[in-house]
Amino acid sequence: MVSVTSYLASLMVFSIVLISIVSGKMGMTVAKLSHQNDLAIDLVTCDTAKGCNPYSGDTDCNTKLPVLCKQIDKSPRPAYAMTCTDHAMPKEFYCGWTMGYIATTPKVAASTFSTIGDVDAYCADAFGPGWVTAEFHDSRYIPGMNGATYANAQWTQWGASHGNNYPSGG
Template identity: 90%
Template sequence: MVSATSYLASLMVFSIVLISIVSGKMGMTVAKVSHQNALAIDLIQCDTTMGCNPYAGDTDCNTRLPVLCKQTDKSPRPAYAMTCTTDYAMPKEFYCGWTMGYIATTPKVAASTFSTIGDVDAYCTDAFGPGWVTAEFHDSRYIPGMNGATYANAQWTQWGASHGNNYPSGGWRYYSYGNVRNDTRFWMDINDQPTTCWSR
């Protein structure tokens, strides 16, 4: 027969384990919004109305989700039409930038598995090969006035060459080559907020 003391001790251990599973540090996650078959590009977004929170985190770090990974190869922007039509704190192009490369997602993993961003980068490299690292909130680049064919393809490259290849950095949402899954959110890095599950 189990004594009351043993039962209470077991219950306390179970409660501690349960708390550790559901109440860890919060990290930021993003989601795929759409895919354009003609250009082979995805739109990824941190949408606060859908739960993304880059300032406080939105998902417990013990949650198993794919990591969004990137490979930047300086690809010029394809001629996608601007869906961002309003200037906010930044020009509208800031919110519809181009990553100059590709994205892919890993198998699901608890973000608490990683101690540092280097560990997450290594996970992406292991999954997809050299040059693949963790996608970051500010990965996109833009040119003021870009839209459709304007500052796309060769014009994108020419503008960069005349500006020291220093394209302004965007944020919140961006386009990239790829066709990642759309049935789940993804872990993403953000380098200027304390809302990652890993340290820098």
């Protein structure tokens, strides 16, 4: 089992998948943009140097890269500031909250997997029960969230009264 080196909170600019079976030949690549020590969260974004394509992929699946895995425990969003900008959707959409842990595995070629279930099993083998592949639309957002607005208990209360927080991503 690989030791988990990520943090309880995982902030994602784009909800992601490091290695994906999206087209059979290509997977989406992401990069860690920053880490906020005070909140113990990571900002993960599309690897824009490679181009970012969550639907048809941007990296050959024979390339060995780590898999980004997640374990969701419904952690409330901490009071982080929105560092994203509006595009087709409001900035909150692009700075969604994953509600759990993230971690990366040792490098592996995506072509060694036949299904997303195989990748999920790889995550579980690396980190333990409940760990699965992180995906592009994993994060959640609430319109207007920023800093302390819709953070901590407000995040949980809003989600409980509105059924669920909105999915984010690209």
